[in-house]
Amino acid sequence: MPVMTRWLDDQEQATWRAFLSATRALMDSLDRELQHEAGMPHAYYEILVRLSEAPERQMRMSELADACGSSRSRLSHAVARLEESGWVKRQDCPTDRRGQLAVLTADGHRVLVEAAPGHVEGVRRHLFDRLTKEQVAQLRGISEAVLAD
Amino acid sequence: MPVMTRWLDDQEQATWRAFLSATRALMDSLDRELQHEAGMPHAYYEILVRLSEAPERQMRMSELADACGSSRSRLSHAVARLEESGWVKRQDCPTDRRGQLAVLTADGHRVLVEAAPGHVEGVRRHLFDRLTKEQVAQLRGISEAVLAD
DNA sequence: CCCTCTTTGTTGAACTCTCAACTAGATGGC
DNA sequence: GCCATCTAGTTGAGAGTTCAACAAAGAGGG
Numbered sequence: 467m468p469v470m471t472r473w474l475d476d477q478e479q480a481t482w483r484a485f486l487s488a489t490r491a492l493m494d495s496l497d498r499e500l501q502h503e504a505g506m507p508h509a510y511y512e513i514l515v516r517l518s519e520a521p522e523r524q525m526r527m528s529e530l531a532d533a534c535g536s537s538r539s540r541l542s543h544a545v546a547r548l549e550e551s552g553w554v555k556r557q558d559c560p561t562d563r564r565g566q567l568a569v570l571t572a573d574g575h576r577v578l579v580e581a582a583p584g585h586v587e588g589v590r591r592h593l594f595d596r597l598t599k600e601q602v603a604q605l606r607g608i609s610e611a612v613l614a615d
Numbered sequence: 616m617p618v619m620t621r622w623l624d625d626q627e628q629a630t631w632r633a634f635l636s637a638t639r640a641l642m643d644s645l646d647r648e649l650q651h652e653a654g655m656p657h658a659y660y661e662i663l664v665r666l667s668e669a670p671e672r673q674m675r676m677s678e679l680a681d682a683c684g685s686s687r688s689r690l691s692h693a694v695a696r697l698e699e700s701g702w703v704k705r706q707d708c709p710t711d712r713r714g715q716l717a718v719l720t721a722d723g724h725r726v727l728v729e730a731a732p733g734h735v736e737g738v739r740r741h742l743f744d745r746l747t748k749e750q751v752a753q754l755r756g757i758s759e760a761v762l763a764d
Numbered sequence: 765c766c767c768t769c770t771t772t773g774t775t776g777a778a779c780t781c782t783c784a785a786c787t788a789g790a791t792g793g794c
Numbered sequence: 795g796c797c798a799t800c801t802a803g804t805t806g807a808g809a810g811t812t813c814a815a816c817a818a819a820g821a822g823g824g
Contacts, residue, residue, distance in 0.1 A: 501812085
């Protein structure tokens with residue numbers, strides 16, 4: 467039996483459309499810049515960041531997938547690609563013979579260090595420079611509310 | 616000459632990571648739901664929405680690309696796909712012989728009408744139900760600030 | 765009119781992501 | 795020990811996106 471749809475009111479509608487446009491524009495810019503300056507998409511950059519912050523710059527594939535909000539399949543393909551570039555290598559996990567460790571290589575770390583300033587600059591230019599301190603706090607609250615489970 | 620990088624402070628860092636996670640989770644959910652219920656990704660749904668709102672349910676390819684925040688190439692591929700599904704058709708533009716009009720078909724309109732309630736429900740569940748009225752207003756302001764040129 | 769520059773839209777190749785199927789190893793009950 | 799079940803990770807195919815190259819037609823200056 468069909469239930470009455472709760473359509474979006476004007477404020478919600480306008481918010482949703484602005485949010486979609488803004489997010490798409492933001493992500494497209496960052497992706498393009500990162501591809502141009504570091505030769506990788508934003509998703510791959512994030513993988514390198516997570517690895518660089520992990521103890522011994524290494525992580526189990528599934529932890530890494532969770533940390534990046536990525537599916538296992540996606541991560542598997544991505545790490546394969548990053549391995550071809552020589553930025554990550556895989557090692558067998560000593561405690562679980564099913565497991566694999568993704569390890570950031572010296573080259574991978576160097577690429578990351580070189581790309582980071584330009585990327586941060588981009589995040590500022592496209593996002594934080596356009597917001598007040600108050601809006602930054604609001605955006606954090608909103609993001610955390612969306613994530614809450 | 617290298618210029619000192621303005622790194623993100625703690626608040627910005629936390630905001631940026633939460634924003635990335637939240638946006639990715641939100642978009643992934645909506646994409647999955649729409650793919651499952653309507654057989655198309657969110658980007659294609661948006662194309663149908665824009666067409667449905669246009670006079671005579673038709674638009675020039677480049678207007679449509681701008682409205683969707685899409686590249687011409689992307690739109691061209693997308694419309695080709697939507698045409699295969701029978702939801703959109705192309706027509707020559709009468710006033711500009713280079714031009715093409717994308718026209719929403721009756722089938723396309725029907726699919727859209729059927730998918731809309733479920734999609735709106737998803738947008739509510741994943742976004743608006745988790746925010747206060749105040750946060751919705753804030754999100755609108757933030758999005759518009761990011762879009763401003 | 766002619767030449768140049770711009771705009772419109774498409775195309776193919778390379779790349780990324782998704783989904784379902786699959787292998788291999790761990791786990792738990794009996 | 796044995797079996798069913800679950801978890802870790804990979805794989806290949808199909809779908810979507812990007813990028814650069816391209817053809818075709820409009821626009822504008824001389």
